[in-house]
Amino acid sequence: MDEAQSVIIDGEKVAIAETFEVIDPARGEPFARCPAATPAHLDAAVAAARRAFPAWAAASLDERAERLNRIADAVEADKEALAVLLSSEQGKPRASALGEIGAAIGWMRATAALRPPVEVIQDDDKLRIEVHRKPLGVVASITPWNHPVLIATWHIMPALMAGNCVVVKPSSFTPLSTLRLVELANAHLPPGVLNSVTGEGGLGRAMTGHPGIDKVVFTGSTPTGRNIMSNAANTLKRLTLELGGNDAAIVLPDADVDAIAPVIFAKSFGNSGQTCAALKRLYVHESLHDALAEKLAALARAARVGPASDPESQFGPLQNKAQFDLVRELADDARAQGGKFLAGGAANGEKGYFFPLTVVTEVSDGMRIVDEEQFGPILPIIRYSDVEDALARANASENGLGGSIWSSDIKRAEALARRLDCGTAWVNDHSSISPAAPFGGAKQSGIGVEFGHWGLEEYMQVQTVRIAR
Incomplete structure (x- = not known):
């Protein structure tokens, strides 16, 4: 030692x-x-x-x-x-x-x-x-x-x-x-x-x-x-x-699924999801929900999770056992309430605090996986039909660190982004920061x-x- x-x-x-x-x-x-x-x-x-x-x-x-x-x-x-x-x-x-x-x-x-x-x-x-x-x-x-x-x-x-x-x-x-x-x-x-x-x-x-x-x-x-x-x-x-943050992202029905999927993936799972301003709740319009969810799940399934000693590793473990146990607990709770896991969902029992990149659908507000900050490699995708309803649900959290709108209509997305109750609002991006721009949270x-x-x-x-x- x-x-x-x-x-x-x-x-x-x-x-x-x-x-x-x-x-x-x-x-x-x-x-x-x-x-x-x-x-x-x-x-x-x-x-x-x-x-x-x-x-x-x-x-x-x-x-x-x-x-x-x-x-x-x-x-x-x-x-x-x-x-x-x-x-x-x-x-x-x-x-x-x-x-x-x-x-x-x-x-x-x-x-x-x-x-x-x-x-x-x-x-x-x-x-x-x-x-x-x-x-x-x-x-x-x-x-x-x-x-x-x-x-x-x-x-x-x-x-x-x-x-x-x-x-x-x-x-x-x-x-x-x-x-x-x-x-x-x-x-x-x-x-x-x-x-x-x-x-x-x-x-x-x-x-x-x-x-x-x-x-x-x-x-x-x-x-x-x-x-x-x-x-x-x-x-x-x-x-x-x-x-803390429990950042919401809203994907509008005109978004380009092929273009946004890899960006959303990176912004959700970077550092194995252990980032304050990571994308943690993804609201997707019903017309795009299945296609985007499957693309994100495919990326998650293809990702290499492993130790830093392996040069092929793209994502590491949870940092500590308490966080590992919380992520497992949230996944188990979602499964018990009917959540559908398209990727990951359970640790494989190997040594260390490894949890696979996880994409879960058929979940909604009121479930722990959505209401609580996961701070780990697990992304809940919530289906919606009305944009105003999705905005209200995104803003209902006591947290307000960041949020994002994803759309091909930049002007409309910007208008909606400014209505998010958060310290930083992104359009077609999430969690990016720079030394020259202020960063901080709203609400709690x-x-x-x-x-x-x-x-x-x-x-x-x-x-x-x-x-x-």
């Missing part, structure tokens, strides 16, 4: 005697150990970040940007080894791991190019009013297990670019690649600017209530987001919460946004400066 990596506090590796196991989801067995930090380690990390903050906040934007670009260079140089680590703990095939790391590098460079504006509200003989944006202080980042390198990048890099210092706690399921990212970054940052802690048993709760932390950024489930919001209330921390899918200048400003405090003349 691999030795535990070290957390980094105040620019130094800190050896921690207590460790916990990290599971390889392709085997369902531990392959490494990770340090188990204590509340004392968290206090030390926060104290280091607070000491480093004044100098880092005073650094110019160009200096911060130059350091972010150097971090991107370091990750680029280490990407092959980092991809192996990422695949081992998360389960995704090596090509997907390299894709995630490549996206993270691109996001680092895009973030380094951002510059918060100074706005002039009034400038006359009597008064000049300026609006400035200043860093907040210490940011706590709590990251999930589905994209450990990319989402850590989304949290850390804008926080640093805005002039904050950071303490990051990765998911206990996938801590190792994030620890490696922090190690690579620390070679190009002053001590204390970026610190890491790892652990189980309430460390995240200690972070969200810590009086030395000014903001929490979290990506994960809605129930955990609610707990974070409650725990942060006593100190009125700033929050950015990207939470989150608070705040990420990316672009909108995301950068989430890490800054507005200050109005009034100059009387």
